[in-house]
Amino acid sequence: MSLSIGIVGLPNVGKSTLFNALTKAQNAQSANYPFCTIEPNKAIVPVPDSRVSALSELVKPQKTIQATVEFIDIAGLVKGASQGEGLGNQFLANIRESDAIMHVVRCFDDEDVAHVDGSVDPVRDAEVIETELILADVQSLERKLDRVRKQAKSGEKQARALTTTGDALLEHLNAGHPVVTFADKNNEAARQLIKELGLLTAKPLLYCANVREDELDGSATHFQDLEAYAQSRQARVIPICAKMEEDLAALDEEEQAEFLASYGVEDSGIKRVIQTGYNLLGLISYFTAGPKEVRAWTICDGWTAPQAAGVIHSDFERGFIRAEVVDYATYLEKGSEAKCKEAGVMRVEGKEYVVRDGDVVHFLFNV
Numbered sequence: 404m405s406l407s408i409g410i411v412g413l414p415n416v417g418k419s420t421l422f423n424a425l426t427k428a429q430n431a432q433s434a435n436y437p438f439c440t441i442e443p444n445k446a447i448v449p450v451p452d453s454r455v456s457a458l459s460e461l462v463k464p465q466k467t468i469q470a471t472v473e474f475i476d477i478a479g480l481v482k483g484a485s486q487g488e489g490l491g492n493q494f495l496a497n498i499r500e501s502d503a504i505m506h507v508v509r510c511f512d513d514e515d516v517a518h519v520d521g522s523v524d525p526v527r528d529a530e531v532i533e534t535e536l537i538l539a540d541v542q543s544l545e546r547k548l549d550r551v552r553k554q555a556k557s558g559e560k561q562a563r564a565l566t567t568t569g570d571a572l573l574e575h576l577n578a579g580h581p582v583v584t585f586a587d588k589n590n591e592a593a594r595q596l597i598k599e600l601g602l603l604t605a606k607p608l609l610y611c612a613n614v615r616e617d618e619l620d621g622s623a624t625h626f627q628d629l630e631a632y633a634q635s636r637q638a639r640v641i642p643i644c645a646k647m648e649e650d651l652a653a654l655d656e657e658e659q660a661e662f663l664a665s666y667g668v669e670d671s672g673i674k675r676v677i678q679t680g681y682n683l684l685g686l687i688s689y690f691t692a693g694p695k696e697v698r699a700w701t702i703c704d705g706w707t708a709p710q711a712a713g714v715i716h717s718d719f720e721r722g723f724i725r726a727e728v729v730d731y732a733t734y735l736e737k738g739s740e741a742k743c744k745e746a747g748v749m750r751v752e753g754k755e756y757v758v759r760d761g762d763v764v765h766f767l768f769n770v
Contacts, residue, residue, distance in 0.1 A: 405447075405701055406680055407473040408609075409501030413528050414519045416509040417613040417645035419444070422476040424648030425673045444476040450688070451674050452699055454731050454761065458690060459697045461738060470688050470699040472677055475501055498536075499601040503609065503680050506532055510612040510625035510642070525629040529610065533581060533636070536603040541576045543600045544569060568592035576604075583608070583637050607683035608633075610640035611676070616647050619668055639683065641675050648672040687760035690731065691715070692740065702758060711758040712766045722770035726752045731761035740765065 412418045422444060449469040459467040477497045498504060508525045509518065520527070548569045554562035568590060575585045581604030587593055588605065597605045610633045612626045621627070621642050633640040651659055651671060659671065670678075681687070685704045689711060690697065702711045708728075713720030727740075729749045734740070740763075743749040758764065 405471045405473060406503070406677070406684060406686060407475065407501045408503050408505050408676070408680055409475045409477055409498045410505050410507060410611075411477050411498060411532060412507035413509070413531065415516070416507050416528070418476055418507045420649050421507055421611065421613065421643065421645040421672070422446070422474060424645060424652045425474055425676065446474050448472050448474060448673065448677075450677055450699065450701075451671075452688060454688075454690065455697065455699050457735060458692050458731075458763070461735065462692050462694070462697050464693065464697045465695050466697075468696060468698040470701045472680065498603055498606075501606065503607040503683055504603070505609045505611050505676065505680075507611045507613055507645075508629055510623065510629060511615045511618070512625075523625065525612070525625050526632045529629060529632055533604070534579070537576050537579065537581060540582060540600075540602045540604050541573065543602065544573050544576065544596065547596065547600060548573065564592045565596065569596055572596065581605075581636060607680075608636065608638040609676070609679055609683060610638055612640055612642045613645045614642045616644045616666060618642065619644060619666060639679055641679060643672040643675070645672075687758075689758050689760070689762040689764055691765070692734070692763055693765075704760070706758055707754060708752055708756045708758055708764070708766070709754050711764070712768065715766070718770045719766050719768050722768040723754060724767045724769055726756060726758075727765040727767070728752050728756070728758075729763050730759070731763055734763045 410418050410422055425446075425448065449471055452469060455467060455469050475497060506529065508528050509523055510525050512523050548566065551562050551565045551569060555566045568587060569592070571587065572582065572585055572593060576582070582588060582597060582602050583605055585593065588597065596602070610629060612629050614623060614626055618626065619642050621630070626640075626642055630640050647666070648671065651662055654662060663669065663671065686701055687704045688699045688701055690699055692698075700711070700714050702714055708726040709720045709723040712723055712726070727744075727749050728751075729737075729740075729743045733748050734743055737743045737746055737748065740749065
C-alpha cells in the first residue's frame with residue numbers, strides 16, 4: 404500500500420510550485436495566473452527514510468526500494484466549484500482518489516502575485532474550499548439517501564439505520580460543518596456511508612501554509628490565523644515556503660542541508676509533509692533486507708504480522724507460518740540477519756504479533 408495525497412487550494416496560491424518542489428518534477432507548469440493547472444498532475448515520490456539507506460549500505464543488495472507517496476496536484480477550485488464554476492466539479496472527483504487532502508493556503512502578501520479574490524485572507528480562502536467540499540458531500544449524500552429511503556419504507560432494517568444516520572449527517576453538512584466534526588461519525592452506518600461515498604470532508608486534512616522565507620517560524624499573523632482555524636477543524640497545519648522548496652529541490656543532499664540550516668530549518672518540506680501524512684493516516688514502515696533487495700513497506704499501525712505480510716503478496720498472508728523479527732537499531736548494531744540469529748536477538752513471532760515501525764522482518768509461509 405502507498406499513501407496518496409491530493410493537493411487542493413484556490414487558483415494561484417502556489418500549489419503547482421509546491422508540487423514541483425515535493426516531487427522534484429519540474430514539468431508541472433506554474434505561472435502567475437488562475438487555472439494554470441488544467442489536468443491533475445500525478446507523481447510517485449519515494450519516502451525519505453534514512454533507515455532504508457543505512458540498511459542498504461549495510462546489506463549491499465542488488466536493489467533498494469523505498470516506500471512511496473503519490474501526490475495529485477488538482478486544479479484550483481473557486482467558489483461555486485461544486486456547481487460547476489471555474490473549471491467545474493470534475494476536479495472534486497480527483498480528490499476522492501486521495502487518502503488525505505493537503506490544502507495549500509496563501510499566507511504571504513505580495514503585490515506582484517495576483518490573488519483570485521484580490522486580497523490575502525487565509526481563513527476566508529480556507530472556508531471557500533471547505534464549503535465546496537461540503538457541498539460536494541451534500542450532493543453525494545442526498546443521492547444516496549434518495550435510494551435508501553425507498554428501501555427503508557419497505558422495512559429493510561439496514562436501510563432504516565442508514566436513513567437515520569444519513570439524515571443526521573446531512574443536517575450537519577447543511578449547517579456548514581465537515582464530516583470530521585460529526586459526533587456520530589464512528590457508528591457503523593456512518594462509517595458505511597463515508598466509505599461508500601468517499602465523502603471528502605471525512606478525509607484527513609493537512610493545511611499547508613505557503614509563507615515567505617522569513618516567516619517559516621510560524622510567527623506571522625496570517626499563519627497564526629490559519630492555525631487557529633485548522634484547530635477548529637481537527638486539522639494540522641505546517642508552514643512551507645513553496646518557492647524556497649522548489650529551489651531546494653535542485654540542490655544535492657549536502658547543499659540542501661546547508662541551505663536549510665541557513666534558514667534555521669531542520670527538515671525539507673517533503674519530509675514534513677510525508678511525516679505528517681503518515682501520522683494523519685496512522686501509517687508506519689517495516690523493512691525486509693536481503694542480498695536481492697532492501698525494501699520499506701507501508702502498513703497501518705496496529706496491523707498483525709499476517710496482515711503486514713499480505714502487503715508483499717496475498718499468498719504470504721494466506722499461508723503465513725511465522726515471522727522472524729528484529730528491530731532496526733539492533734539489526735544495524737549486529738550487522739546482518741545471520742549475526743542477529745547468532746546473538747539470539749531475532750525473535751520468532753506468530754499470527755498475533757503486531758508489527759512495529761522499524762521492524763526488520765523475514766516471513767515464512769506455505770501455500
